[in-house]
């Protein structure tokens with residue numbers, strides 16, 4: 001364990017139970033922290049909190065307890081069990097894919113657990129929680145009893161200063177896509193090679209909205225990944241849904257998704273292309289869709305990216321807006337935590353001015369209740385979804 005002594009006057013955020021301790025707040029350290037455990041003490045040496053220690057991260061410690069309790073196996077089990085109780089209360093029927101543990105939102109900073117039917121994926125997001133792997137794995141097995149548990153470690157690479165390293169995934173083991181249900185739809189998670197833990201569980205509520213709106217409509221699904229939005233739309237009676245993604249592997253999953261649900265999958269509905277180029281071409285050709293979904297990857301991964309990200313969001317939204325038929329919808333999303341809800345709405349407004357089109361914000365919809373956000377750590381809220389209705393006014 002390492003004891004981190006705070007600079008005088010820097011204890012306020014810890015006293016407010018904010019779970020992130022930044023390196024700049026620390027005056028001195030004793031011990032080596034090789035076991036990934038840290039104790040936080042104030043300038044006078046009084047204990048304040050315990051947490052996971054990530055020496056290579058700016059967030060030196062993510063805090064798990066503020067009452068002196070050691071974050072040991074028993075505490076992890078309690079937290080996981082509480083997370084499980086919440087899911088029991090909020091998950092819709094016929095849904096076996098969900099986020100079972102949501103990092104700070106479940107008082108388990110640096111740990112995600114996604115369940116896909118019989119398989120659970122434990123993702124360790126920090127160098128510190130990677131060190132706790134044994135305890136976290138056994139707690140996950142005890143509490144959630146998955147048929148198979150897969151562990152992904154993205155912490156140390158995320159902590160390191162080298163930006164491109166954060167893209168590196170664990171070596172691919174060959175696990176076929178894992179089937180699960182969401183609101184009765186057959187879905188697949190690419191747990192070994194895919195994005196996130198293999199699927200975007202955080203868009204469940206938006207998929208459901210889309211399904212409810214889609215009857216008889218045409219849908220363009222930009223940044224489609226495995227095409228789950230298209231599956232929801234077609235299940236809701238959409239007349240056609242087109243997936244656009246630069247990843248051929250993602251589109252292959254998209255085809256499998258449609259087949260699994262008995263939906264038609266014609267080649268023309270899977271477009272392997274850069275979205276920016278694809279939408280420019282569609283705009284030039286005067287195409288229109290009743291519903292356009294625009295759910296890009298996080299354009300801002302660090303603070304210095306925010307300006308560039310804002311330009312990217314504005315460009316893609318301006319183009320997407322031009323593709324929406326009068327009376328139609330744009331679902332515009334951003335999963336960049338660094339772009340606030342406020343800023344994102346302003347960017348989208350500015351895109352609509354450039355597009356010369358007027359849209360009304362009919363609904364804001366982020367992640368579902370299996371992605372809780374701790375009031376102690378509002379930074380945990382990252383997904384923004386704006387349901388924009390294009391009125392009859394040109």
Ligand code: SAH
Pocket residue numbers: 195199200203222223224225226227228229244245246247250273274275276295296297
């Ligand atoms: N909407 C998806 C998740 C999108 S993740 C869902 O609900 O499941 C972002 C996706 O964008 C990834 O599949 C990635 O391959 C794709 N992508 C990133 N940049 C792209 C670009 N410039 N053009 C096309 N696809 C892109």
